[in-house]
Every structure is written in C-alpha cells, then in structure tokens.
Amino acid sequence: MNQRFYVTTPIYYVNGSPHIGHAYTTVAADALARYRGLRGATTRLLTGTDEHGQKIEREAAKRGVPPQAFADEVSARFRELCPKLGVRPDDFIRTTEPRHIEGVQKWWRRCRDAGDLYKGTYKGLYCVACEGYKTEKELLPGGLCPVHERPVDTLEEETWFFRLSKYQDALLKLYADHPEFVQPETRRNEIVSFVRSGLEDLSVSRSNFTWGIPVPDDPGHVIYVWFDALFNYLTAVDGTAAMSFWPPDVQLVAKDIVRFHAVYWPAFLMSAGMGDRLPRTIWTHGYLLTGGRKTSKTPGVTAVKTRGTTDPVRIVDALGADALRYYLLREVAFGQDGEFSIQGIVSRARSELGETIGNLLHRALPFVGKYFDGRVPAVPAEALTEADTALRDRVTALVRESGEAWDAFSMHRALELTIDVARAGNRYFDDTAPWKLAKAGDVTRLGVVIAQVLEVVRIAAVMLSPVIPERSDALLHQLGLDPVAPAAGADQWPTAWGGLAAHTAVRPGAPVFPKLDAEAEARILASLDVRDEPLVSTETDKPMSDPTPTPAAATTPAAPAAPAVAETVAEIQYDDFAKVDLRAGRVLTAERIPRKDKLLKLSVDLGEASGPRQIIAGIALSFTPEALVGAQVVVVANLAPRDFGKGLVSHGMLLAAGPSDGLALGTFARDVPPGTRVK
RNA sequence: GCCGGUGUAGCUCAGUCGGUUAGAGCAGGGGAAUCAUAAUCCCAAGGUCGUUGGUUCAAUUCCGACCGCCGGUACCA
Numbered sequence: 001m002n003q004r005f006y007v008t009t010p011i012y013y014v015n016g017s018p019h020i021g022h023a024y025t026t027v028a029a030d031a032l033a034r035y036r037g038l039r040g041a042t043t044r045l046l047t048g049t050d051e052h053g054q055k056i057e058r059e060a061a062k063r064g065v066p067p068q069a070f071a072d073e074v075s076a077r078f079r080e081l082c083p084k085l086g087v088r089p090d091d092f093i094r095t096t097e098p099r100h101i102e103g104v105q106k107w108w109r110r111c112r113d114a115g116d117l118y119k120g121t122y123k124g125l126y127c128v129a130c131e132g133y134k135t136e137k138e139l140l141p142g143g144l145c146p147v148h149e150r151p152v153d154t155l156e157e158e159t160w161f162f163r164l165s166k167y168q169d170a171l172l173k174l175y176a177d178h179p180e181f182v183q184p185e186t187r188r189n190e191i192v193s194f195v196r197s198g199l200e201d202l203s204v205s206r207s208n209f210t211w212g213i214p215v216p217d218d219p220g221h222v223i224y225v226w227f228d229a230l231f232n233y234l235t236a237v238d239g240t241a242a243m244s245f246w247p248p249d250v251q252l253v254a255k256d257i258v259r260f261h262a263v264y265w266p267a268f269l270m271s272a273g274m275g276d277r278l279p280r281t282i283w284t285h286g287y288l289l290t291g292g293r294k295t296s297k298t299p300g301v302t303a304v305k306t307r308g309t310t311d312p313v314r315i316v317d318a319l320g321a322d323a324l325r326y327y328l329l330r331e332v333a334f335g336q337d338g339e340f341s342i343q344g345i346v347s348r349a350r351s352e353l354g355e356t357i358g359n360l361l362h363r364a365l366p367f368v369g370k371y372f373d374g375r376v377p378a379v380p381a382e383a384l385t386e387a388d389t390a391l392r393d394r395v396t397a398l399v400r401e402s403g404e405a406w407d408a409f410s411m412h413r414a415l416e417l418t419i420d421v422a423r424a425g426n427r428y429f430d431d432t433a434p435w436k437l438a439k440a441g442d443v444t445r446l447g448v449v450i451a452q453v454l455e456v457v458r459i460a461a462v463m464l465s466p467v468i469p470e471r472s473d474a475l476l477h478q479l480g481l482d483p484v485a486p487a488a489g490a491d492q493w494p495t496a497w498g499g500l501a502a503h504t505a506v507r508p509g510a511p512v513f514p515k516l517d518a519e520a521e522a523r524i525l526a527s528l529d530v531r532d533e534p535l536v537s538t539e540t541d542k543p544m545s546d547p548t549p550t551p552a553a554a555t556t557p558a559a560p561a562a563p564a565v566a567e568t569v570a571e572i573q574y575d576d577f578a579k580v581d582l583r584a585g586r587v588l589t590a591e592r593i594p595r596k597d598k599l600l601k602l603s604v605d606l607g608e609a610s611g612p613r614q615i616i617a618g619i620a621l622s623f624t625p626e627a628l629v630g631a632q633v634v635v636v637a638n639l640a641p642r643d644f645g646k647g648l649v650s651h652g653m654l655l656a657a658g659p660s661d662g663l664a665l666g667t668f669a670r671d672v673p674p675g676t677r678v679k
Numbered sequence: 680g681c682c683g684g685u686g687u688a689g690c691u692c693a694g695u696c697g698g699u700u701a702g703a704g705c706a707g708g709g710g711a712a713u714c715a716u717a718a719u720c721c722c723a724a725g726g727u728c729g730u731u732g733g734u735u736c737a738a739u740u741c742c743g744a745c746c747g748c749c750g751g752u753a754c755c756a
Contacts, residue, residue, distance in 0.1 A: 013756055053756055122754085133754075164753095189683055190751050197682090203754055225756055259753065331691095337749085339691080347705085355718055363715035416704085426719055435714040515716045 003489065004044075005036035006245035008233050010253055011048040011093065014074035015055050018081045020288055020340060023312035025252050027325050028285065028334065028411065030087040032250065034466035035406050037486035039493050044245045046236050047082065048093035049075040050229045052222070057211035067211045071096055084313060086321040086469055093236040095213075095228055103235030104228055105216045110272040112216075116163040119218075122203045126155035160205035160215060162227065167267040168199045170275070174266060180281050182262045183409070184335040187255065187284040191262045202226075202264065230265045233279070248279040250409070258284045283409055286337035288328075308342030308530035315345070318524050322468035323349040329411040329467055342530045346521060353471070354513035357422040357460050360429065361475060364453040365508045367434055367446065376454055376480070377447030378502035388452055391428045392497050395421050395456060402463060403493050411467070418463040425456035451502070454479060459494040474512045480504040582678035583637040585652075588612050590628040604635060604652070607675020613651045634678055 009029045012022055026047055033043040051071035060070035071094075079092055093100060111117050124133035134152055174181055175192050182188040205221040206212065212222030233251065237243045253261050261282045269278055288310075309315065315324050327345040330352070332338020368374055398421045405414035429449075437446040461475035465484040473483040479500060486492065516524065585604040603612040615635065636653040 015756075050756075055756060124754085159754095186684060186750080193682055194751070194753075197752075200753075224754075226754080229756085255750080257756095259751090263753085333692085350716095351705085354716065359716055359718050361715090363719075366714065419704095423720095427721095429714080430712075430720045433712080433714085435712090438714080511716050513716080515718085 003041055004245050004249075005033065005041040006044045006046070006237075006248045007033050007036075008045075008248050008251045009047040010257060011050040011095065011229060011232050012078050013050045013053075013055075014071050014078070015059055017074075018078050018312060020310040020312050020315075021254065022078070023081065023085055023324070024288055024328050025254065025285065026082065026087050027085055027328050029252050030085070030089075031325065031329055031411065031466045032252075032406075032409070034469065034486075038462070038466060038484065038491075039403075040487070040489050040491040042488045044090045044237075044242060045088065046091050046093065046233065047078075047087075047089045048091075048232060048236070049078050049095070050225075050232070051075060051094055051096045052212040052228055053225050054206075054209040054211065057209050060211075068096060081312065084316050084321065086325060091236050091242070093232050095232060099239075100232060100235045101213050103238055104213050104223060104231050106238075107231050107234070107268070107272045108223060108227070109216055111162065111268065114271050114273070116166065116271040117160050117204070118163065119158065120161045120201075122157045122159045122161075124155055124157075125152040158207065159203045159224075160218075160221060161201040162204045162264075162268070162271070164199045164202045164264065164267055167270055168195060170270055171195050171199075171263060171267060174278070178280075181266075181278070182258070183281055183283050187258050187262070187335075191258065194259065195263060199263075226260050226264055227268065230260065230268060234269075234274075247274075247277045250281045250283050251279050252283050252285060255284050255286060258282065283335070285334055286332065288332070288340035289337055308525065308528040310340065314528060315342070318528055319345055319349070322471045323353075326353060326415070326464075326468050330415040331412070333412050334409055342525060342528045346516070346525070349513060350515060352419050353468070354511070354515050356419055356426065357457070357464075357475070358511055358513035360422050360425050360453065360460075361457045361478060362511060363429065364434075364450050364457070365478065365506060367438065367450045368454070368506050369508060371438065371443055371446060372450070374505055376500055376502055376504040376506065377451045379448050379451045383444065383448050385448075387428065387432060388448065391424060391452060391456070394424050395459060396495065396497060398424070399459060399463065399493065399495050403495070406466075415464075415467065418460055421456060421460045421463065425453055425460070428456070429453055451500070454506070455497065455500045458500045459497075462492065462494045462499075471512055478507050478509050478512065480506045583607075583635050584672040584674055584676040584678060585613075585633045585635040586674045587628045587631045587633060604633065605674040606635060606637060606652075607673060615652045617653070632672065 007029045009025045012018070029045055029047070033045040037043045049071070051067075056071060057067050060067040063070060075094055081087075082089055082092070095101075095104075108117070126133055133155075172192065172195055175188060175195070179185075179188065182191050204224045204227045205215050205218075206224050207221050210222060212224070213228050215221040215223055233248055234246070237246055251261060265282075266275075266278050269275060312324065323345055327348050330348055331340075331344055368376065371377075398417050402414045402417035402421075405411070405417060432449045434446050434449045434453075437443075437449065457475060458479055458481065461472045461479070462484060464475075465472035469484070476483060481500065481504065484492070583606050585606045588603045588605050590601070590603075601614065601616055604615050605612045613635075
C-alpha cells in the first residue's frame with residue numbers, strides 16, 4: 001500500500017451554484033482519502049475552483065461587478081460546501097491565486113521552450129449570436145447555427161497552438177503500458193479510439209477577452225481555459241513541501257471532461273518535462289440522473305414521481321451529511337450513471353444503517369448493562385464454538401473483500417460487503433439467541449455471544465468510517481471506543497478480529513441512526529420537494545420535476561433546477577378522468593415559430609380522417625424540430641382549441657414532464673397506431 | 680454514418696473462462712422469534728437470461744445479423 005496518496009477533484013467552474021454532481025465527486029474523493037488514511041497512508045485531497053474565461057467575465061459584467069468579486073462570491077460557496085458535506089480538503093486552489101497564475105506561466109514557458117507552443121491562426125465557424133465557435137458537425141443542413149438557425153461566419157483569429165499532434169504516439173503508448181491510466185475500461189476505449197483517429201493541435205490562447213492568465217511575453221493573449229485549469233493539480237503543490245505527493249494517485253472526473261484529463265493533460269505534462277511523473281489514474285464517474293421513472297411497459301402515462309431537490313445544502317440540512325454521503329457512494333456503481341432520489345437517501349439510511357447496523361448494536365447493549373456491569377465480557381479462546389469461529393471467518397473474509405473493493409474504487413461494492421458484515425452479525429444473534437441464554441442463566445455463553453456481536457459492530461463501524469465519519473464515531477463511542485484516528489504507517493483496516501478489548505465500558509445512548517416516523521419522514525420529503533405530480537401540459541411553464549441529467553461534477557454545473565412548485569391536485573372520480581380524450585399520435589412535421597422561442601408548430605397524425613392536426617407546443621427549449629419528427633406522443637385530443645395569435649391555433653396538447661428547458665416527452669414503450677385511445 | 684457499450688425476476692443490478700435446480704438487494708407474499716430503532720432471521724418467485732441464425736454432444740454464456748437503449752465522434756467552460 002502506498003504511503004502517500006494524492007487525490008483530486010476537478011476544480012469547479014464558478015458560473016453556477018454547487019449542485020449534487022459536485023457533491024458526488026467531492027464526497028467520493030474525500031471517502032477515498034479517508035480510506036487510504038485508515039490504511040496508513042499520508043493523504044492529500046485537493047479541490048478548488050476554476051474562475052477564468054469569457055463566461056465569467058460576461059456573467060460578472062451582467063451583474064455589474066468585477067470578475068474577481070463575482071468569482072470570490074461563487075468560489076466561497078464551493079468552499080463552504082466541503083465542511084457541509086463532511087469533506088476535509090487539504091488544499092483548496094483557485095485559478096485566480098498568484099501561486100496558480102505564476103505556476104501556469106512557468107509551465108507555459110516550459111512547453112514553449114520545448115517547442116510545443118507556436119503562434120498560428122485559428123479558423124472556425126463563428127456564430128455571432130452565440131458569440132462562439134461551432135463545429136461543422138453541429139451545424140444544421142445548409143450550414144446554419146443549430147441554436148439560432150442563421151448562417152455562421154468563417155472567422156480567423158491569431159492564437160497560440162499546443163502541438164498536441166506530436167503526442168499521439170506517446171499517448172497511445174501510455175494507454176497501452178498503463179491500462180489503469182484511464183478508468184473504467186469503457187472510458188479508456190473511447191479515449192484510445194479518439195486518439196487513434198488523429199489529434200489536431202490545440203488552440204490554447206484567446207485574444208477576444210481578457211479575464212484569464214496573460215500569455216508570458218505576449219500581452220495580447222490570455223491562456224485558454226484548459227491549459228489554465230488542468231495545471232491546478234500541479235501548481236497547488238509545486239514548489240511546496242506537498243510536492244512530495246506528486247503525482248496524483250487518482251484524479252476523479254465526470255465523464256464529460258475525461259478527454260481533457262486523459263489526453264490533453266498528460267500531453268501538457270509530457271511537453272513540460274513531467275512525462276515520467278504522470279498521474280496514475282484518471283477515474284471517470286457517471287452522472288446522477290434525476291426525474292421521472294421510465295414508464296412501465298403498460299401504455300399510457302401516469303403521474304410523474306419527482307425525486308426531490310438536488311441542492312446538496314438543503315439535503316444535508318434535512319438529512320445530514322452522512323446519510324447523503326452513504327447514499328451517494330452506496331447507491332450507484334462508481335463509474336456508471338445512476339438514479340438519484342431523495343427517497344433513496346432516506347430508504348438506504350433507514351434500512352441499512354439504522355435497521356441493520358444501528359439496530360444490531362442496540363439489541364446487544366442492554367445485555368452488557370444487565371449482566372456484565374456495563375463492560376464488554378471477556379471471551380476465553382477455549383470457549384469459542386463452531387458458530388463463533390464461523391462468524392469470525394465470515395466477517396474476516398468480508399473485511400478483506402471490502403478492502404479489495406475500495407482499492408478498486410468500487411465503493412458501492414465495498415459498502416455492500418460492509419452491510420453484509422452486519423447481516424452476518426444479525427444472523428448470528430438470532431442463531432445464538434442470547435435472550436434465551438440469559439433466561440437460562442448461562443452467563444458465560446451469553447458473554448461470549450454479546451462480545452462477538454459488539455466486535456462485529458466495531459468492525460462495521462470502522463469500515464464505514466471513510467464514508468460516514470461522524471456516525472461511525474458515534475457507534476464507536478457507544479462501544480466505549482475512541483474515534484477513528486488515522487496514523488501514518490498504521491493500517492487500521494479491521495482485518496484483525498478483537499479490537500474491542502474485554503472490560504471496555506460501553507456507553508449506551510440514543511439510537512445512532514434514529515428512525516423517522518411516518519409523519520416526520522413525510523414532512524422532510526415534502527420540504528425537499530418530493531411528491532407525486534399529475535399529468536402535465538407542455539403549455540404550462542411550471543417546472544414539475546427535474547428529469548434532466550445532472551452532470552455530475554462537470555467543471556460547468558448545469559443551471560440549478562428550479563424548485564418544484566408546491567401544489568395539491570384534488571382527487572377526482574374515474575368519470576372525470578374519462579372526460580379527457582387522450583390519443584396516441586405521431587409527429588409528422590415540426591418547425592420553429594419566429595419570435596416565439598419556446599413554441600414549436602407541429603402537425604400530428606391522430607389517425608383522423610380529417611388529416612393531421614396542428615398543435616402548438618411550448619417545448620422548443622427542450623427539443624429541436626428535427627428531434628420531434630416521427631416521435632410518438634400522447635395528445636389531449638378533446639382540449640378546446642387555443643389561439644396563440646397570428647393564426648397559430650393549437651388543436652390539442654402534448655404530454656410531457658419536466659422544466660421547460662429539460663422536458664421529457666410522454667410516449668409509449670412500443671409503437672402504437674396513431675389515434676389509439678390512451679387510458 | 681462510424682466506433683464502443685448494453686439489453687438477465689415488478690424495480691436496481693450481479694453472474695456464467697459454455698455443462699446438473701440462472702443469483703442478490705428492494706417492493707410484494709408466507710413463517711419463526713421477541714433481545715432490539717414494530718427492528719431481526721428464515722422460506723417462496725416457476726424469469727423464452729432482447730430477437731434470430733450459426734459453432735458445439737451442450738449456449739443465457741462463443742460468433743454473425745437484427746431490434747431497442749446508452750455513450751463517444753475535440754477547442755463549451
């Protein structure tokens with residue numbers, strides 16, 4: 001096991017609030033650091049904020065504040081999120097700090113001196129309305145900007161280029177020699193195939209805005225974002241004692257920024273003379289998805305279940321950091337996408353932490369008080385029965401496997417095995433039936449059983465400590481033990497049985513994972529925007545749920561989900577429902593409506609002899625017209641026509657769910673002929 | 680289009696380097712027990728392992744095709 005462990009999160013772009021995706025990456029990094037610490041490593045966790053770029057410059061201008069002031073404000077929110085989540089970074093770097101600015105310029109010069117930076121002309125297709133470059137593939141047929149549907153200009157700009165093409169072979173060799181460099185494997189495949197397909201040199205400076213690090217010796221240019229941002233991992237430690245941690249053992253990233261980390265970053269480092277000290281692993285995790293369940297195989301659309309807020313601060317305030325941390329790492333396989341829901345947090349905490357682990361402790365403690373004077377009973381080695389040794393063997397094996405899962409970044413698996421430890425304890429408890437031993441007066445045997453169970457709890461608590469540090473210490477406290485205290489060089493992973501010494505005075509107390517009663521749970525869920533929502537019209541602009549994928553810790557957060565509007569819809573009778581004529585339809589044509597950027601004009605086939613209907617739907621923020629043609633939709637067919645002006649009359653309405661910029665269309669699991677009644 | 684992945688019980692997934700009864704958790708059902716946060720433990724699901732060809736004594740597990748879904752296909756931070 002490495003004696004030093006350096007883990008990084010991406011630095012977060014300060015153009016929006018922290019959301020659950022940021023929390024996810026940060027928590028994972030913290031848990032990994034704590035795990036390695038428990039195993040005796042000296043650890044270092046780096047996070048921070050990415051603060052340069054045109055977007056920040058503009059956003060600040062919009063608010064009438066200097067970019068630095070704007071960045072200060074948002075950066076502070078990211079910094080505050082850490083303690084809120086129980087995360088303890090060893091350093092928090094900001095790209096606007098002198099140490100970073102000077103560092104980036106130093107590394108820039110290194111690359112320049114290596115001959116890898118040169119001045120050239122960047123040619124691109126520029127949309128004036130977007131104020132940004134487009135790639136050819138993005139463009140609509142006819143070379144139109146996909147956003148504004150207007151022609152783009154070919155623009156040339158003098159910029160510095162990084163000679164990325166030169167590193168193609170070196171990168172391929174890196175991936176071949178060190179398959180662990182990009183993980184999981186599926187990401188490595190993507191990266192390899194991308195690099196294989198050929199690398200072009202990378203434009204790494206800009207001259208059309210100023211909010212960035214000046215290019216050394218060329219004041220007209222600022223260093224472009226990725227060259228600036230990626231080097232944070234190095235500038236944070238370079239020239240300090242912490243440089244002994246270099247290179248990073250693992251750099252966590254979300255899948256949308258793998259390429260920057262797995263291609264550009266090592267190329268930059270190679271160029272800068274750091275090719276022999278590259279990061280060991282770029283680990284990519286997936287997205288947390290929120291929002292409505294996939295409709296069941298039964299045709300028809302019913303209520304959409306909202307999964308609640310995704311604001312980590314609100315969640316922690318309501319449920320505690322440990323419940324959120326546990327859920328994030330337990331629920332989804334690290335590296336894959338997964339569903340995120342508030343109910344999931346509550347349910348995992350209740351059943352696994354409370355009912356399985358917490359309850360195991362609380363069913364054993366009373367015996368200690370009643371029969372052993374509040375002290376852990378002694379267990380003479382010769383008193384062990386087959387059941388006892390079987391328990392020990394089982395738990396010892398689970399501890400080992402769980403450690404292996406941690407080492408492979410499979411935290412979800414590691415936690416599952418941890419719960420299995422407690423399950424084994426519960427089973428042993430039932431099999432040995434200490435309450436019967438007590439009644440029979442077999443105090444000797446009772447002592448053995450209770451001591452074994454308490455030891456199981458102790459082991460589970462230590463195993464959980466990287467993930468739920470606070471609650472883990474609370475468990476240990478009731479066992480009469482001190483909090484987990486990592487020490488360099490000391491492997492404290494509970495591979496050895498017997499850490500709970502005989503005669504230790506236990507400290508029984510309130511449940512460590514108190515159970516919510518139904519009322520409290522309902523109140524908390526409601527406070528976090530969890531509820532069932534009825535059918536929703538696409539003409540309504542009310543945000544209903546948040547079915548948009550939440551980019552987990554991209555350096556650019558998505559706009560925070562608008563809080564769902566609280567509303568209760570009165571119960572109706574079947575007859576009321578039957579008044580609504582829902583029909584399956586198919587979109588034949590779709591087009592934008594000038595000056596109405598939320599509306600699309602659709603013609604929808606409902607199988608009617610009178611031909612397709614015109615429907616005006618407020619879904620343009622979520623769908624391009626092209627994406628809708630051919631789509632199966634659910635239409636409210638007997639809705640009174642509605643006039644949107646200028647002859648735009650809508651004869652019906654589509655069903656969809658979500659905020660106006662992230663709608664999910666109500667549709668069918670398999671094709672249904674147009675006109676089919678939906679009920 | 681091209682490249683890659685994926686499709687297993689109601690839900691979320693594991694698994695089979697090809698071989699007697701395909702697994703876990705959750706939800707739902709039955710039972711045991713009563714120490715404990717009405718917690719725990721045990722039992723049951725008769726699931727065409729996406730469809731379809733092929734290889735084989737034998738395929739859900741290998742190969743091909745097809746269908747569905749997801750991702751990648753670079754300068755957006």
